[in-house]
Amino acid sequence: MLSKDIGIDLGTANVLIHVKGRGVVLDEPSVVAIESETKKVLAVGEEARRMVGRTPGNIIAIRPLREGVIADFDITEMMLKYFINKVGGKKWYNHPRVLICAPTNITSVEQKAIREAAERCGARDVYLQEEPKAAAIGAGMDIFQPSGNMVVDIGGGTTDVAVLSMGDIVTSSSIKIAGDKFDSAIMKYIKSKYKLLIGERTSENIKIQIATVFDDRNETMDIRGRDMVTGLPLTITIHSREIQEALAEPVSAIVAAAKSVLERTPPELAADIIDRGVILTGGGALLHGIDQLLAEELKVPVLIAEDPMSCVVRGTGIMLDNLDKVSKIKI
Template sequence: MKLEDRTFIALDLGTSNILAYVGKQGIVYDEPSIMAYDTFTNELVALGQEAYEMVGKTHESIRMIVPIRDGVITDLEAAKDLLKHIFAKLKMLNDWKNSIILLACPSGVTELEREALKQVAYDMGAEIVLVEEEVKMAALGAGLNIDLPRGNVVIDIGGGTTDIAIISAGDVVISRSVKVAGNFFDEEIKKYIRSEYNVTIGDRTAENVKKELGSLSKYKGEKTMSVFGRDIVSGLPKEAVISSEEIRNVLVNSFSVITDLLIGLMENTPPELAGDIITNGFMICGGGSKIRGIKEYFNGIFSVPCTLSPNPLTGVVEGAKGFQKIINRRLEAGYYGKNAKDVKKGSQSKYI
């Protein structure tokens, strides 16, 4: 099949959201990666935003499933079902046949988990499936010229994982991943409110608190917020009034894990690249980069300039869009064999 006849599809299989990009069409899907099933018939009731609206408000006959957690497929059949329903909804199932699929995954994903991701795409009819690190795609999507032999530090704070990488000469030199990200912050907020106010709140409430009050440094217009949950003693509905300072303390404590990971990465960085980093600073990507004061936080600790991605939520698929040109050049040069399992020597692709 001619190269131009193949459909290019890029998927950012995030813990919080799934984004799908299709060549010549752009981003065709961007919704929460959650599904609702009927427990008796095992039929899909809702997915995406519709299913997200049901979180915490369903009865025992509805089962909520998130097939991808921390960049890992925890339910292979549900993941296949999710992708099939997404593209069926878009009336684009035929686009999978003989297609080129690029899957973005966290740095810490194992080879076994990577193969599971690829198998989902192969089972849906893809001809060539490639896997690249999310942090690399996020760097491209943020506008970094990663092809230059110059060190760039990219911090990608997603929903399930935070990936940190040093990228130079077109690929990842060294990377680390930790499961401290958006969902972890939500859990820490829930724990704090339960501990301090004896109130149990739901996942969506915790996420709203993070968005409304979350910060890593003081800012003008700090406020308080009323949250409603269940009293852990009486079991009755109860209100708690939370301040910005309280949530800031929770987040700063959580971010210390990311800071330690970054320090460990820097300690293993080649000296020449370390010099570049002082000049270039950090590029912060992902949904976590929207937390107030994050630039000031990292700058205060490391004394280097920090830049926020202009498109933190869609940066990975935007980067994949740019990476398509590289894939096409490699295909024309014969780097990828059948099902992309055989690679011609000289290919710069690290993960295939």
């Protein structure tokens, strides 16, 4: 059997894998549960995510990727090995070629860490590609024409903004503010306003169910946590407008990054973007009102890609079909 090419969206929140000829075969949270003393892996992916904030002292649920890069090398390697084996890696006689997506401004040390993790998982050749380029391709944009395309990819750890033309990035920006920072901003707000401690899972549920960054959502939600004054469990009701207030700071940083990229874009390409609009990808694109807010601030149309969370991995799939053309990106 010939080796199969694999595309990996190595995300802070989720890992998605595309196998050439089979499509997207895996979409799991980037979480590993280990026993603290023996370092034995107990669970990976969705099973481990369910343990976050709910484990006894001898078990730790770790997210080995932080802000778009590898924070814990050994755990990342274990996680990648597990996922590659899960999608059939053990059956391949030859080592596969692997294309991995990473944020635009990662350092050469961080690139080396990603490459080594993939090589130790059995990869024959490792290619690295910029996330916004893969996201734009996966969202159906034709970035190989001489015209401007702008993509804002809001992931779990980083937000990547890029203007692309002729198959490459013209101007870009990558900031370490995205879904995780939204969660921590909600936790911080509820802690300071209500003196209530909530966990990551609760914060994420609030973000998904009632959060907004524009003025047209009017919903409430009961949340439970630990009262910092009494130390006892407490239930409170929060409103969408409060979450809008909580998210104001991280969202304004994303708007500022998008503006800075537009300001550095050549005028002809900027004119194309007014016609074509900006495409939002990544899980953060699902945050209620983010498209309306960006459209108002940037003064250009803003559209959410179809199935924004899988745009990057779909883009890697298209690149895998043309891997020889993108071989210059091998690291």
